[in-house]
Amino acid sequence: MRGIVLVNVGTPASYKKTDVQKFIGDMLSDPLVTGKSEWLSDFLARNIIAPLSASKSAEKYKKIWRKEDPQISPLLYFMQKLADELEAKKNIPVEIAMRYGEPTFSEAISKLEAKCPLIHELVVFPLYPQYAQATTQTAIDEIGHTFYKRPHSFRLKIVKPYFNHPAYIHALATHAKPYLENEFDKLILSYHSLPLSQVEKAWEKGKEFDYVYQLKETNRLLLDQLHIPAKNVVLLYASQRGSGWLKPFLSTDISGIAKQGWKKIVVMSPGFPIDNIETLYDIDIEARKLFMEGGGEKFTFIPSLNNDPSFVEAIWKIISGV
Numbered sequence: 001m002r003g004i005v006l007v008n009v010g011t012p013a014s015y016k017k018t019d020v021q022k023f024i025g026d027m028l029s030d031p032l033v034t035g036k037s038e039w040l041s042d043f044l045a046r047n048i049i050a051p052l053s054a055s056k057s058a059e060k061y062k063k064i065w066r067k068e069d070p071q072i073s074p075l076l077y078f079m080q081k082l083a084d085e086l087e088a089k090k091n092i093p094v095e096i097a098m099r100y101g102e103p104t105f106s107e108a109i110s111k112l113e114a115k116c117p118l119i120h121e122l123v124v125f126p127l128y129p130q131y132a133q134a135t136t137q138t139a140i141d142e143i144g145h146t147f148y149k150r151p152h153s154f155r156l157k158i159v160k161p162y163f164n165h166p167a168y169i170h171a172l173a174t175h176a177k178p179y180l181e182n183e184f185d186k187l188i189l190s191y192h193s194l195p196l197s198q199v200e201k202a203w204e205k206g207k208e209f210d211y212v213y214q215l216k217e218t219n220r221l222l223l224d225q226l227h228i229p230a231k232n233v234v235l236l237y238a239s240q241r242g243s244g245w246l247k248p249f250l251s252t253d254i255s256g257i258a259k260q261g262w263k264k265i266v267v268m269s270p271g272f273p274i275d276n277i278e279t280l281y282d283i284d285i286e287a288r289k290l291f292m293e294g295g296g297e298k299f300t301f302i303p304s305l306n307n308d309p310s311f312v313e314a315i316w317k318i319i320s321g322v
């Protein structure tokens, strides 16, 4: 039998400043995220960036944290729900793991082994449709490092980015359709920004590593399936942490969209299969506010796929090679 581990970036244990600081420190001390050396990343993250940015991030986390039980981060909640539904629907053991924080990859493997001692293949499904060294590559490195540290009686398979997989595109289109039924002026497709240095390096390596090529392919295939002409769509990049990142920025251009007369917009993030601070705060709270203050009339936010049945089906097809 196969076992599945769904992998994502991670999330703080709580919205308290200490937990948020730890999470940011862990993440930004990763040289694959910063593009800097190991010691410099660690020094800057632990001593400067995490202590300085934790309060502001903690405020944001507080706003998006689940108020209902279980009172946990939305990212953790939706990943667990997705795992539970995939396990129940396909009768296969599924666990979740985070690149930073908990549950760790090692914990996920142990839980899978306990659930199903006869596993012959461990399938790791990174919840990143498009490749980036700051997400896909660091997850692959960490998984390999943990897996090969001790012997296992089963093999490891890591699923490649699925930016153009028909089942993923179908899931996105099926999920988005109800939000697109009412009239709108522009569909905004928002993706996480990246430092240009990382984008250029990946572009030189080829399409398999090219974040921008992959996200544009996702957009092309999605719009084709939704029958939306490209002229009705704007591509923006969110959550940048500096000026030398992929532009145009959602945070600076969203109010301009309203000023140009496009008063009703729908915003979708096809690069985030699971809702998190960057969709629920940066888009649904901050970008919404900027758009409405800029004269916008209607801001429709499309949540991530989360545990949508079409995504459960898509993961299954991607894993099964259908």
Ligand SMILES: C=CC1=C(C)c2cc3[nH]c(cc4nc(cc5[nH]c(cc1n2)c(C)c5CCC(=O)O)C(CCC(=O)O)=C4C)c(C)c3C=C
Pocket (backbone or CB within 6 Å): 008, 009, 010, 011, 012, 024, 027, 028, 033, 034, 057, 073, 075, 128, 132, 134, 135, 192, 193, 194, 195, 241, 271, 272, 275, 276, 277, 278
């Ligand atoms: C497409 C997915 C993501 C890319 C690409 C990405 C790049 C990237 N992120 C940072 C820095 C931070 N990311 C943080 C949280 C975070 N990032 C993603 C996804 C991508 N990041 C997720 C799913 C999350 C978890 C969110 C949650 O709900 O918990 C954070 C911490 C949160 C915050 O303070 O905003 C930081 C910091 C860099 C530097 C980077 C590319 C180089």
Ligand SMILES: [Fe+2]
Pocket (backbone or CB within 6 Å): none
């Ligand atoms: Fe991030």
